[in-house]
Amino acid sequence: MITLTRPLAASALTLTLALAAPAGVHAQARAEAPIALRIDAGKPGAKIDRNIFGQFAEHLGTGIYGGVWVGKDSPIPNTRGIRKDVVEALRAIKAPNVRWPGGCFADEYHWRHGIGPAENRRKTINSNWGGSVEPNTFGTDEFMDFVEQIGSEAYISVNVGSGTVAEAAEWIEYMTADPATTAGKERVANGRTEPYKVKYLGIGNESWSCGGAMRAEYYTDEMKRYARFVRNYNPKQTGAEAMQRIAVGPNQGDTAYTEAVMAAQKGHDWAWNIEGLSLHSYTTGGWPPSYSSTSFDETAYAKLVHETLGMDGLITKHSAIMDKYDPEKKVPLAVDEWGVWLAPLPNTNPGFLAQQNTLRDGIIAALNINIFARHADRVRVANIAQMVNVLQAMILTDNDKMVLTPTYHVFKMYVPFQDATLIPVSFDAGTYVQGDIKLPRVDAVAARDTQGKLWLAVTNLDPTRPASVLADVAGARATSARGQVLTAPRVDALNTFAAPNAVMPKPYAAKARAKGLNLDIPAKSIVVVQLEP
Ligand code: AHR
Secondary structure, three states: OOOOOOOOOOOHHHHHHHHOHHHHHHHHHHHHEEEEEEEEOOOOOOOOOOHEEEEEEOOOOOOOEEOOOOOOOOOOOOOEEEEHHHHHHHHHHHOOOEEEEEOOOHHHHHHHHHOHHHOOOOOOEEEEOOOOEEOOOOOHHHHHHHHHHOOOOOEEEEEEOOOOHHHHHHHHHHHHHHOOOHHHHHHHHOOOOOOOOOEEEEEOOOOOOOHHHHHHHHHHHHHHHHHHHHOOOOOOOOOOOOOOOEEEEOOOOHHHHHHHHHHHOOOOOOOOOEEEEEEEEEOOOOOOOOOOOOOOOOOHHHHHHHHHHHHHHHHHHHHHHHHHOOOOOOEEEOOOOOEEEOOOOOOOHHHHOOOOOOOHHHHHHHHHHHHHHHHHOEEEEEEEEEEOOOOOOOOOEEEEEEEEOOHHHHHOOOOOHHHOOEEEEEEEEEEEEEOOEEEEEEEEEEEEEOOOEEEEEEEOOOOOOEEEEEEEEOOOOOOOOEEEEEOOOOOEEOOOOOOOOOOOOOEEEEEEOEEEEEEOOOOOOOEEEEEEE
C-alpha cells in the first residue's frame, strides 16, 4: 500500500485543479513557450557502446536463487534449471553483458565449489549477504548457460580479496582452454566442449573496502599480477574479441584510486595491461539507505533525482584524470555498479537488499543512461545493480510469478540506442523547483542507430508539469515521430504481482508542424521516439 505524505500529481487531481484555476493562471500555463531543442544530425559523435546497458547478478538475496535459478526439477518452467520467463524478458532488452558472481560476494567466491555434480557441491555461508546458505548449485557452467540463453556475454569478477592469482588463472583456464588440455577436459566432463567466451575480467571488486580494504598502491601491485597471469585461452578471442581486463577504480569521488590505477596503466609494458577502470556510484539519499522504495514525498523524489544527476560531474571528474594518462581514451570507464539503493522492504532480510521499483526509478534509470551516452567516448561499460530481485531490479519474482519493473521498460525502450552513434542535442531545459532543490525540467539524448534511423529520448522529470518540446532537426528530415512513452498517474506508481501492468510503455506519435516537430511530453515521463523522414 502506497502512502504519500504529499500527493504527487494524481492525474485526476491535476485535472480538477486545472479546471478550477483562475482564468489568468490557466491562460499563463497554456502560453508557456515550448522548449526549443536542436538536434544536429549532421554532427555524429561517439558510438554508444551497447555494453552501457549491462546487468549485474550477484549471489545476494534472491538475485540468483529463485530469481534466475530454480533447479532442473522445479515446477517453474525452466531450461536446465534456469527460469524461462526471466530468460525471455532479458532477451527482449538485449542485455549485452552480465557481471557475476559479485560484488562483495566475488572476493569470497571459490569457483571450484560451484562445478561438477550438484550433489557434491559444497554448501557455504554467504557472509556478505544475510548469512544465507550458498548451495553453489548455480556455478560457472550454469552461469555460462544462462548468459548464452539470454544472448549476452560474461563479465566475470575474480576473487582478489581472499583468493590467489593461481585460483583465478585456473578458473579462466577452465572456461576457455582447449578441450585437449586437463582444464578443458574437466570442463568437457561437466558437459561443455567448446571454450566459453569471457568478454570482461573484473580484477577484484571494491578492493578499497569489502574486497580487501587495500591501499591503492597495494591494489595496483596485485592488479598487475592478475592482469599478467589470468589468461584467456579461447582461440576465438583475439583482436577486437580479446578479453578486457577491468581494474577496480574509485568509490564515488575518490580520485586517489583513479590516479593510482591510471598511473600504473600508463607504465604498463608488453607483459600486462588493463582495458577498463571500474567506478561504483549509487543513488542512496545518504548512508545507510533509509528512503522507502514505495512511499515517498516530492522532496524525497527531488533529492534522489538531484543526487542522480551528480553522476555527470563524477564521470567528468574521473574522465579528466583518465585523460591525463590516456588522452586517446583507450581505457574505458566501466560504471559497473550504479542504481538506486533504498531501504530494504519491510519484513525482508535486510541483507537481501530487496526493494520495489517505481516510475521514479525508471526516470532515474533514463537520466543515468543519458549521462553515460553523453560520455560515450569514455564510458563504454555500465552495469545496473542489480538484475533480478535486488536493488534497482529489472525483474521481480515470487515463486512462479514475475513482474517487469519501470526500470526494465526504460531499458527496453532504449534498445535502439545500443551501439548507436551519439547525435548532439542542445536545449534550454528550464527548471523544476522543489523546496530548495532546483533541477533541469527535461533531459534529452539523440542517436542514429545501426540501421541509420534517428532516435530521440526525452525525459520530463517534473512530476506535475507537462513539457512541450519543439524539435528542430538539422542535417536530416523529420516529419513525424513514433515510439513509446512511459508514464503513470503518479511518480510512485509501480508494478506488483497483483497488478503487473500498472506502469507500461504506451504508443506515442507526433507530427511536424510549421515550426518543427512538436512533442508533448507528459509530466514524469520518458518518451523514446524514432524521428521519421
Ligand atoms: O550491489 C551491492 C553491493 O554494493 C556490491 O556487492 C558491492 O560491490 C557494492 O558495495
